[in-house]
Amino acid sequence: MQRVNLIPGQLSFSRMVQGYWRLTDWNMQAQDVVRFVEQGLELGITTTDHADVYGAFSEEGMFGQALKLAPGLRDKIEIVSKCGILFPCERLPDVNVVHYNNETDYIVSAAERSLRELHTDYLDVLLIHRPDPLMDADAVAEAFSRLQQAGKVKHFGVSNFSAAKFALLQSRLDFPLVTNQLEISAVHSDYLFDGNLDYLQQHRVVPMAWSCLGGGGVFHDFQYKALRDCAASIGEQHNASLDQVLMAFVLALPCQALPIIGSGNIERVRQQAAAVDIQLTRQQWFSLLEAARGYTVP
Amino acid sequence: MQRVNLIPGQLSFSRMVQGYWRLTDWNMQAQDVVRFVEQGLELGITTTDHADVYGAFSEEGMFGQALKLAPGLRDKIEIVSKCGILFPCERLPDVNVVHYNNETDYIVSAAERSLRELHTDYLDVLLIHRPDPLMDADAVAEAFSRLQQAGKVKHFGVSNFSAAKFALLQSRLDFPLVTNQLEISAVHSDYLFDGNLDYLQQHRVVPMAWSCLGGGGVFHDFQYKALRDCAASIGEQHNASLDQVLMAFVLALPCQALPIIGSGNIERVRQQAAAVDIQLTRQQWFSLLEAARGYTVP
Amino acid sequence: MQRVNLIPGQLSFSRMVQGYWRLTDWNMQAQDVVRFVEQGLELGITTTDHADVYGAFSEEGMFGQALKLAPGLRDKIEIVSKCGILFPCERLPDVNVVHYNNETDYIVSAAERSLRELHTDYLDVLLIHRPDPLMDADAVAEAFSRLQQAGKVKHFGVSNFSAAKFALLQSRLDFPLVTNQLEISAVHSDYLFDGNLDYLQQHRVVPMAWSCLGGGGVFHDFQYKALRDCAASIGEQHNASLDQVLMAFVLALPCQALPIIGSGNIERVRQQAAAVDIQLTRQQWFSLLEAARGYTVP
Numbered sequence: 001m002q003r004v005n006l007i008p009g010q011l012s013f014s015r016m017v018q019g020y021w022r023l024t025d026w027n028m029q030a031q032d033v034v035r036f037v038e039q040g041l042e043l044g045i046t047t048t049d050h051a052d053v054y055g056a057f058s059e060e061g062m063f064g065q066a067l068k069l070a071p072g073l074r075d076k077i078e079i080v081s082k083c084g085i086l087f088p089c090e091r092l093p094d095v096n097v098v099h100y101n102n103e104t105d106y107i108v109s110a111a112e113r114s115l116r117e118l119h120t121d122y123l124d125v126l127l128i129h130r131p132d133p134l135m136d137a138d139a140v141a142e143a144f145s146r147l148q149q150a151g152k153v154k155h156f157g158v159s160n161f162s163a164a165k166f167a168l169l170q171s172r173l174d175f176p177l178v179t180n181q182l183e184i185s186a187v188h189s190d191y192l193f194d195g196n197l198d199y200l201q202q203h204r205v206v207p208m209a210w211s212c213l214g215g216g217g218v219f220h221d222f223q224y225k226a227l228r229d230c231a232a233s234i235g236e237q238h239n240a241s242l243d244q245v246l247m248a249f250v251l252a253l254p255c256q257a258l259p260i261i262g263s264g265n266i267e268r269v270r271q272q273a274a275a276v277d278i279q280l281t282r283q284q285w286f287s288l289l290e291a292a293r294g295y296t297v298p
Numbered sequence: 299m300q301r302v303n304l305i306p307g308q309l310s311f312s313r314m315v316q317g318y319w320r321l322t323d324w325n326m327q328a329q330d331v332v333r334f335v336e337q338g339l340e341l342g343i344t345t346t347d348h349a350d351v352y353g354a355f356s357e358e359g360m361f362g363q364a365l366k367l368a369p370g371l372r373d374k375i376e377i378v379s380k381c382g383i384l385f386p387c388e389r390l391p392d393v394n395v396v397h398y399n400n401e402t403d404y405i406v407s408a409a410e411r412s413l414r415e416l417h418t419d420y421l422d423v424l425l426i427h428r429p430d431p432l433m434d435a436d437a438v439a440e441a442f443s444r445l446q447q448a449g450k451v452k453h454f455g456v457s458n459f460s461a462a463k464f465a466l467l468q469s470r471l472d473f474p475l476v477t478n479q480l481e482i483s484a485v486h487s488d489y490l491f492d493g494n495l496d497y498l499q500q501h502r503v504v505p506m507a508w509s510c511l512g513g514g515g516v517f518h519d520f521q522y523k524a525l526r527d528c529a530a531s532i533g534e535q536h537n538a539s540l541d542q543v544l545m546a547f548v549l550a551l552p553c554q555a556l557p558i559i560g561s562g563n564i565e566r567v568r569q570q571a572a573a574v575d576i577q578l579t580r581q582q583w584f585s586l587l588e589a590a591r592g593y594t595v596p
Numbered sequence: 597m598q599r600v601n602l603i604p605g606q607l608s609f610s611r612m613v614q615g616y617w618r619l620t621d622w623n624m625q626a627q628d629v630v631r632f633v634e635q636g637l638e639l640g641i642t643t644t645d646h647a648d649v650y651g652a653f654s655e656e657g658m659f660g661q662a663l664k665l666a667p668g669l670r671d672k673i674e675i676v677s678k679c680g681i682l683f684p685c686e687r688l689p690d691v692n693v694v695h696y697n698n699e700t701d702y703i704v705s706a707a708e709r710s711l712r713e714l715h716t717d718y719l720d721v722l723l724i725h726r727p728d729p730l731m732d733a734d735a736v737a738e739a740f741s742r743l744q745q746a747g748k749v750k751h752f753g754v755s756n757f758s759a760a761k762f763a764l765l766q767s768r769l770d771f772p773l774v775t776n777q778l779e780i781s782a783v784h785s786d787y788l789f790d791g792n793l794d795y796l797q798q799h800r801v802v803p804m805a806w807s808c809l810g811g812g813g814v815f816h817d818f819q820y821k822a823l824r825d826c827a828a829s830i831g832e833q834h835n836a837s838l839d840q841v842l843m844a845f846v847l848a849l850p851c852q853a854l855p856i857i858g859s860g861n862i863e864r865v866r867q868q869a870a871a872v873d874i875q876l877t878r879q880q881w882f883s884l885l886e887a888a889r890g891y892t893v894p
Contacts, residue, residue, distance in 0.1 A: 098594040099584035130596065133490035134583060136552035137499060160596075163760065164461065164493030168500040192729040195760030201733060202764040254732035285730065286695035296694040298726065298756075396892040397882035428894065431788040432881065434850035435797060458894075462759065462791025466798040 001044025006178040013047040019260040024055030026264035033066035051082035057091035060117035068119040082129040083110035100132035107143035126153045141172035163199035186292040187214035201255045209257040230291035247275035299342025304476040311345040317558040322353030324562035331364035349380035355389040358415035366417040380427040381408035398430035405441035424451045439470040461497035484590040485512035507555040528589035545573035597640025602774040609643040615856040620651030622860035629662035647678035653687040656713035664715040678725040679706035696728035703739035722749045737768040759795035782888040783810035805853040826887035843871035
């Protein structure tokens with residue numbers, strides 16, 4: 001599988017990324033997770049996406065049990081995790097409102113908690129999970145600097161940030177933010193037109209793409225019938241499934257977006273990963289866009 | 299009271315600013331205004347906000363009567379005024395439509411009129427009041443240059459400008475715009491999310507914040523009941539009034555926004571100014587945001 | 597007629613531009629087109645606007661017949677053309693969906709087709725017609741470089757681009773994009789407020805303005821009655837027609853927008869071109885804006 005340089009010579013990701021957002025729903029034991037990671041590696045998927053907040057702050061711990069069982073896996077994969085969201089749940093008894101925290105000490109302690117949960121010494125990349133109106137960019141830069149100097153986090157990025165917020169944080173750092181993880185799909189195409197992907201392409205920042213299949217509604221909601229029909233027709237020409245056509249839509253973007261696969265079913269992962277070999281024509285791509293939006297481009 | 303540097307070593311403002319938008323409604327004589335300014339100074343409020351257009355072009359004149367009566371006040375305060383809006387009123391008999399004028403000669407003459415009205419030799423800061431689609435940035439820069447070289451205005455800024463308009467004007471100046479005066483409050487929180495405050499934080503430009511209490515509707519309109527209830531609950535924990543909680547919401551922003559107090563009642567001014575000592579927790583701040591917007595952050 | 601520098605010493609346009617979007621509807625023979633161009637030149641209109649896609653890919657060919665008949669015209673005019681849109685039509689039998697193509701080879705071949713159709717050796721300016729979510733800026737830069745080195749296109753620009761997309765493409769070029777052709781009129785005034793014209797003014801990029809008369813609806817649609825009445829009143833003061841007042845509205849912008857005249861009737865062209873001599877007052881300009889939008893500026 002193709003690899004994409006996020007920082008040439010320092011950091012590359014597999015073109016498709018395995019997401020663990022729903023790991024805690026997959027009914028896996030640690031040994032199952034080990035096997036799942038290994039099967040991903042056989043497909044060339046080395047990059048794994050996590051967040052402290054996934055599974056109500058228990059996803060990292062589950063993945064960590066796998067790394068504890070098979071420590072040799074650690075150096076074969078890249079671990080991306082995130083911090084900054086807090087919400088009421090069992091692990092956070094003092095929290096009573098969904099909120100963000102991006103203070104220096106909080107970020108450092110959250111990353112250290114991620115390391116403990118994940119049974120690892122370092123994160124390849126730590127992302128600020130959400131744009132926070134209370135974010136003091138200098139405070140975030142100070143946290144990043146401490147974590148980097150301690151060897152605990154190698155690289156940093158953001159998630160769901162606008163171009164303006166990205167520029168703000170970047171202005172305080174003497175190293176580049178390596179990614180911005182965004183929701184990108186045929187049914188969530190705003191970023192393609194509002195300047196955010198233009199900004200990333202301009203600065204050669206490779207985004208990670210979440211929810212490329214549109215959150216599942218694409219598969220059955222009536223409003224997406226035209227998109228399903230269009231994708232089915234295109235799929236016939238490529239001998240490809242709906243999943244694959246939707247993944248290929250994101251893979252066609254010039255910003256080289258890296259789709260995150262959300263499934264824990266290795267057959268479905270294999271199928272979606274195979275989308276890297278599908279080259280949609282421009283007419284096919286614009287047909288999908290038109291079917292998803294309900295109108296042609298001007 | 300805390301002071302905030304707008305240009306280190308050259309210009310600082312008190313954290314809370316006294317606004318004189320409604321001075322002409324306060325039923326004050328010149329001697330009353332002198333006393334009101336002095337009482338503000340006792341609270342540490344040195345920065346005063348004006349505009350030629352306030353009071354239908356009569357506010358500056360009323361304030362100027364106070365400075366004429368007590369000229370010693372001038373050097374104890376900072377005077378911020380604005381120009382560029384014209385609308386039909388007694389003082390502008392030739393005007394029949396609300397419009398803007400930011401031509402070189404107009405700005406210079408408007409600033410000179412402000413000096414005469416205010417009975418002073420200089421403005422600390424002159425702001426362009428509104429983003430004007432006919433603004434020729436070179437013409438504004440020429441006006442600023444003339445006023446600065448004549449010693450009539452020390453510093454310059456803008457009001458209600460987008461980041462794009464700010465960048466345009468800044469690109470023509472060889473000194474920094476010192477502020478952008480914006481409407482910022484729990485009920486007018488767009489700037490927290492649309493990139494405008496991010497832009498100011500990035501460039502370390504300190505905004506002034508107008509209408510921090512949401513224009514008064516917060517105190518009685520039914521649509522703000524959830525916000526009132528939330529603020530009341532938080533107020534109990536800080537022994538603080540609704541005014542103070544709403545001011546503390548703005549004071550918590552990382553851009554160091556300087557709230558403008560609109561009241562002419564010195565007791566209410568004292569109360570609002572005391573908000574500088576209230577440190578909302580992040581949970582309290584996000585509770586207010588959620589109550590004002592009606593939905594949680596994602 | 598005034599000329600405007602797009603690149604000082606290298607490229608200037610006449611303040612009013614003749615558009616040929618609807619040439620194929622004008623019932624003209626080649627000799628008629630020659631005469632029309634000559635009449636435009638007598639008015640000082642040297643700049644002509646085209647696109648491969650106009651007239652379903654037949655407009656350039658019609659204009660080219662005129663240049664073939666009167667080759668001496670070529671050096672007296674500037675030719676602006678565009679590429680990148682494809683849609684189902686007789687000339688494109690393989691196209692079944694409206695889409696864009698801005699791949700390197702496509703742009704080069706499209707420009708070469710324009711040269712053949714237009715019976716000329718060079719374009720003064722080639723524009724990318726629409727912002728394309730699949731635009732790889734490096735690929736476009738490569739096409740521009742090839743066309744420029746071959747002497748086939750002298751300068752490059754864009755059309756309907758946002759500031760973000762403009763900045764992206766500019767970042768890949770070592771020469772300046774010379775224009776951004778945008779829809780600008782009293783009834784389509786978004787660009788005046790959303791930062792896009794601010795961005796162009798900041799970077800001293802002169803936009804071309806299409807549909808300055810609002811697409812014709814202004815002349816009869818009920819929703820524009822207030823605008824018509826306002827323009828009529830202003831027209832009386834300047835002894836000017838509705839066309840002229842609407843053109844003068846665009847001409848007043850500080851970005852020095854160059855209006856494109858869409859008419860093929862030389863009398864109407866002469867009338868619209870005469871708008872360059874109308875100087876709207878600021879009050880007149882804001883009256884038109886208010887009448888078009890239905891509310892005053894704040």
